[in-house]
Amino acid sequence: MTHRLSWFIIFWLVVVFAFLYTPIISVVIYSFNASKLVTVWAGWSFKWYGELAKDRQIIDAALLSLQVAAISSTLATILGTIAGYVLVRFPKFLGRTAFSGMVNAPLVMPEVITGLSMLLLFITMENIFKWAVAGLADSGMGATSEVVRVLFGWVEGRGFITVVIAHVTFTMSYIAVVMRSRFLVLDLSLEEAAQDLGAKPLKVFFVITLPIVLPAIISGWLLGFTISLDDLVITAFTNGPGTTTLPQVVFSKVRLGLDPKINALATIIIAIVSIGVIIATIQMRRAEKQRQRDEQMAIRALAKA
């Protein structure tokens, strides 16, 4: 089945991989440059990693970004998994086309539009909130007004929660697409068999469906996490003054020119991601090999019998 690759194709694979990796590798190498001038080589050094560790602004922003990413990716995984399941298992319901459109569109929607529209929504919500609180207080329902203030006070001024909501909304699309393709290849008769044996639909979902698709859920969560961690534009629109995320700090520094500390930061991110992806790939290959071995064993056992 494997046809001999032509020389052109091999050459092309090499060229494109060089194109994809040259910038990344150059960042990694320059992060160990002793010189303050990023592009002038002055010998190996770990100095910028030390500087990075002392930069409170970057550390704080990174911690905030990790929090936002963890919370929003978790929520987005729940919503995205349900959305993916609905798309595959419920082929007909009122508003299905609209639903599928709303699931797919955020994936490609230019970020400036998503960001702007979400901000305008939060501002509208804030206006409605203020009007409701004031109205309730005026009409002597101070207690109710207080309840509304506690429940919906987060829309005022924007901050952590609005950023999380925005991130959930656009990352859930990515996760829904991942989950949708997983559910597509999930044999429907597994769920039917569980029902046939007496399990109610909700229980079937938690005892059969979820455990089987767990690996896809984990990779969906990781995807959501990295996308959220990386987002600049939508965050810029939806955050408040107190919530500056890592990409925003990086962006403002980069706009002022090259900064060796950013190279160090980039190298750390690249290292974490590479190690994670490589471990995941090895793990998957090992599981696959184990499965093949098991199957061969079963066949051999059968041949002997």
Added chain:
Amino acid sequence: MASSVSAAHASRLPASHWMRDLLQALGIRGRTLVIAIPFLWLFLYFFVPFLIVLKVSLAFITIAQPPYTHFNEAGHLVFNIGDSYGRLVSDSLYIKAYWNSLVVAATSTVICLLIGYPFAYGIARCSPSVRNILLMLVILPFWTSFLIRVYAWIGLLKNNGLINEVLMAIGIIDSPIGMMNTNFAVYLGIVYSYLPFMILPLYANLEKMDMSLLEAAADLGCKPLKAFFLITVPLSFPGIVAGSMLVFIPAVGEYVIPELLGGPSSLMIGRVLWTEFFSNRDWPTASAVAIAILLALVIPLMIYQKYQDKELEKES
């Protein structure tokens, strides 16, 4: 076992539960509830905002928080089309930026396709174990920060950056070529950042293709290159459409790449929107720009949506 034969299968009545009763009384089934959760979320946080953008695009600018109002100086509620949309059509800056964005996005899409197709084809023709490693190598940069990948190009493209240094060291050029802050840098950044979005759907499509089709074509006397254009390319059309939409649509509104790599002349509409919003605090115009971008993207979005639905149908 014989005794158990006579044992009747206990017939069970569905357990009654107050929550189920309540939902039933309201005429809501579990299925509806499951659909409603993601549906309502997306409706509130994705669809409704567009209506608000449309609304704000018809407002007046004012010095207030938020900086827009729907009332004119006389205090009447007016749909103000003239200020925001009028500016878009009358000021050549907007038209130039708009047109430039479409041209840059379309050109980048074609370049991505030309680079990505042979690349995806090559990966799909490798042996399965090599294929997985190569695929991982394509996805890996995608998992690292987008911002940092764009940043990396600054270090390469600058006048005293790596590319110029190398070219001068081998003596191809005498003085640095100015690559930063040019349209070239913007194209490079967009192609670089969006290439994986082109490669992955193409690969998914090409990988599924039945190689015996090409063998059959060869058997019937078709030369490999001709078979490639007569068989492989037409069959991979859905992958081409998907990849192109995944590149073109977000690229039209790209902000970060032109901002970091482009010069003042690299006008793109996403950048205009950002400036109107953050620097000029002209929210109605920013909203009108957003609506204008959406209008250009309606057809590509529909093609993309149709493709997604078709894939879903084909698989199930």
Added chain:
Amino acid sequence: MAAVERTSQAPSKQTELPSWKDPKAEPYIRIENVTKKFGDFVAVNNVSLSIYRGELFSLLGGSGCGKTTLLRMLAGFENPTSGKIYIDGVDMAGIPPYDRPTNMMFQSYALFPHMTVEQNVAFGLKQDKFPDSEVKQRVAQMLDLVQLTPFAKRKPHQLSGGQRQRVALARSLVKQPKLLLLDEPLGALDKKLREATQFELMNIQDRLGITFIVVTHDQEEAMTLSTRIGVMNAGQIVQIGTPQEIYEYPQNKFVADFIGSVNLFEGQIVEDEADHVLIKSAEAGCDIYIDHGISSAPGAKAWVAIRPEKIQLTKQEVNAPHNCVRGTVKGIAYMGNLSIYLVQLDNGKQIKVTMQNQMRAAELMIDWDDRVSVTWHPNSPVALLS
């Protein structure tokens, strides 16, 4: 597992009437005028059917004939568009799959990949909240029955196809359902394993006395397994009967053609008496005499079906008023135990004849292009009106 011969039961069964012929017997499953539509497509068209306790009933038909849809309606995965289904006298309308007294064995087996063999089999009992000790005991019993005790801790992917099939069977039997539904139970197995498993299935059914309904497209499988067969075509049941009835007395052209191979001749009824029918057939090139009546209007159009093995060939010229025609051998396929002869009748019609190769040199007796007489016994043909 030693296969218990179904025939060993036959003598005792012959003394009493089979349940489907006993007017006093209460049907266990009653399907009444059931129709299922998917949009405009009618998958099951007005089917009525009674199945009795302890039967092994097969629904036989080609793909898309509606047999699986009918089975899924019994399990509760689809709801009939119209009509009623009763199991043991209880109307099944609105009862979800998890509350039905049926269990199903899926074509793909649908074994839960994240659970061991033991956990798969225990799943159903756990849903009914049986005490752990009982679950354990019944699972052990079941695994013993299907001879999988040594594999209890394995995951499905560590099993061979035949072992998976047995896990699926054990899992669907462990709740002692009143009715077991089997969707192409042997479809995924190779031929040798199928034959062994067929007897195993019959053995288990005999021992547990559960009513089985099997969906299959494989007529051989249906013939071997079933007490009765329902042949389906285009959403309708076209004939119900024992395997012998279906094979020997097909009621219409579809069944005659679908089950085994058959030669069909179009003709016109000339005489129809209590003890015989005479059919004039230009297609056969002779009159066909059948030794039983079919009560039809004389002059009506009819088709005559004759099985290839019920036709004799001889090189001698035979002269008879009917059931005899001349032809030329146009092809011979040697199959080992028998040979298939392709004979072109003098009127141009091609027929198929099979004959046992009783003697080693038998194939030498009739050769290609030989002129032959084609004859059959008046008992062999079946006259069909539709």
